[in-house]
Amino acid sequence: MSLKDRDENAGLERRAKRAFDASVAELDAGTRARLAAARRAAIERASKPGYLPWLFTGRGLIPLGGLAAALVAALIVTQGPAVRERSTETAVLGDLEILVAEEEFDMLEDLEFYSWLDEQPEMESPNALDDTIG
Amino acid sequence: MRPMELTLGTVFPDRLGREKPLEHATEFDRFLREVETRAFRIALVTIRDRDEALDVVQDAMIRLANAYRRRPSEEWRPLFYRILQNRVRDWHRRRAVRARVLGFFVRADETSEDPLDAVPAPSHESPLERVAIEETMEAVAAALRRLPARQCEAFMLRNFEGLDVATTARAMGCSEGSVKTHHSRAVARLRELLGEHQT
Numbered sequence: 350m351s352l353k354d355r356d357e358n359a360g361l362e363r364r365a366k367r368a369f370d371a372s373v374a375e376l377d378a379g380t381r382a383r384l385a386a387a388r389r390a391a392i393e394r395a396s397k398p399g400y401l402p403w404l405f406t407g408r409g410l411i412p413l414g415g416l417a418a419a420l421v422a423a424l425i426v427t428q429g430p431a432v433r434e435r436s437t438e439t440a441v442l443g444d445l446e447i448l449v450a451e452e453e454f455d456m457l458e459d460l461e462f463y464s465w466l467d468e469q470p471e472m473e474s475p476n477a478l479d480d481t482i483g
Numbered sequence: 484m485r486p487m488e489l490t491l492g493t494v495f496p497d498r499l500g501r502e503k504p505l506e507h508a509t510e511f512d513r514f515l516r517e518v519e520t521r522a523f524r525i526a527l528v529t530i531r532d533r534d535e536a537l538d539v540v541q542d543a544m545i546r547l548a549n550a551y552r553r554r555p556s557e558e559w560r561p562l563f564y565r566i567l568q569n570r571v572r573d574w575h576r577r578r579a580v581r582a583r584v585l586g587f588f589v590r591a592d593e594t595s596e597d598p599l600d601a602v603p604a605p606s607h608e609s610p611l612e613r614v615a616i617e618e619t620m621e622a623v624a625a626a627l628r629r630l631p632a633r634q635c636e637a638f639m640l641r642n643f644e645g646l647d648v649a650t651t652a653r654a655m656g657c658s659e660g661s662v663k664t665h666h667s668r669a670v671a672r673l674r675e676l677l678g679e680h681q682t
Contacts, residue, residue: 358670361677362642365623369643372620373520375613380533384519387541392512395548 511552514559515544518644522563525639526571528624539574543567561653564644568636568655626676630669633657637665638673 350358519540526536543566551562627635633655640651641662651666652659 357674361670361674365638365673365677366642368616368619368623369524371616373524375616376520376524380523380537381520383537384523384540385516387537388512388515388519388544391515391541391544391548392508394545395552396508 510556511548511559514556514563515548518560518563519544521644522567525643526567528627528639529571529635530574531624535574539570540567543570546570560646561650564640564646564654565656572632622677623673626673629676630672633661634665634669634672637662638669641666 522540522543523536526539527533530536530539543563546566547559547563551559554562627638630638636655637651640646640654641648646654648659648662651662655662655665657665
């Protein structure tokens with residue numbers, strides 16, 4: 350890389366960084382307030398011992414993607430052959446896996462933990478346990 | 484939403500009920516304060532919707548707080564940006580899937596965008612300053628959106644967030660060599676794309 354290229358690259362990076370920093374600095378008070386509320390909500394939710402991350406999304410209690418997927422699946426099944434025969438059926442069903450994949454993963458992860466927790470007759474001193482979860 | 488103040492009584496119980504001291508809690512809060520606006524702007528580059536970007540950032544904060552707040556604080560930054568990048572990628576993937584699924588039932592011309600979404604939020608900058616900043620940033624963001632995802636990520640983490648190569652590699656889940664390659668290709672392509680735009 351020539352010296353000129355190096356200089357031009359550095360100049361571009363400087364200008365892009367300046368534009369980004371300015372856009373952060375000019376962020377309006379409303380957005381800042383919403384971000385602060387989001388931060389407090391994250392800390393508050395995580396500080397609750399019974400927190401189930403797969404139940405919460407940024408917008409609500411139940412993952413909307415999973416809900417939408419369930420609705421679509423129900424529609425496909427109940428709409429009968431006319432719908433099922435469409436050429437996109439396979440693609441849509443395949444998409445459903447994508448919509449629900451992450452929630453399922455998190456859910457299973459936590460279900461395993463809560464299942465284990467339920468099996469414990471009585472919690473000993475917490476400090477006696479290894480720090481292997483979380 | 485009721486705000487949670489970090490007071491002397493604030494603790495971070497883990498899944499087994501153990502508690503972390505206040506010092507760790509305030510440090511974690513400080514970290515999130517430090518990254519939240521920048522993370523929002525980074526998410527906004529490709530998501531292009533303020534509400535959606537806010538949701539994605541909040542989701543990343545919740546995930547970090549729930550799963551990794553008890554990790555050493557020097558690990559938070561790469562972990563947070565890794566989660567954020569994953570959430571942004573998931574958002575794009577889900578949006579594409581939803582569009583296909585909705586297209587299965589709804590005609591495209593039945594959907595419309597709310598014109599109020601285009602109204603800028605209030606700002607303390609003068610309207611002219613704000614427009615200039617937005618225009619410049621939008622030119623950079625538009626160029627970034629034309630890059631391959633990994634190049635875009637490498638550039639934003641290295642340039643916008645100022646992460647070093649090693650931390651960027653941890654955030655992206657790849658080798659330091661890959662980060663250098665993605666970043667240098669991103670810079671070269673951005674030079675082409677932004678050549679005519681005075682940033």
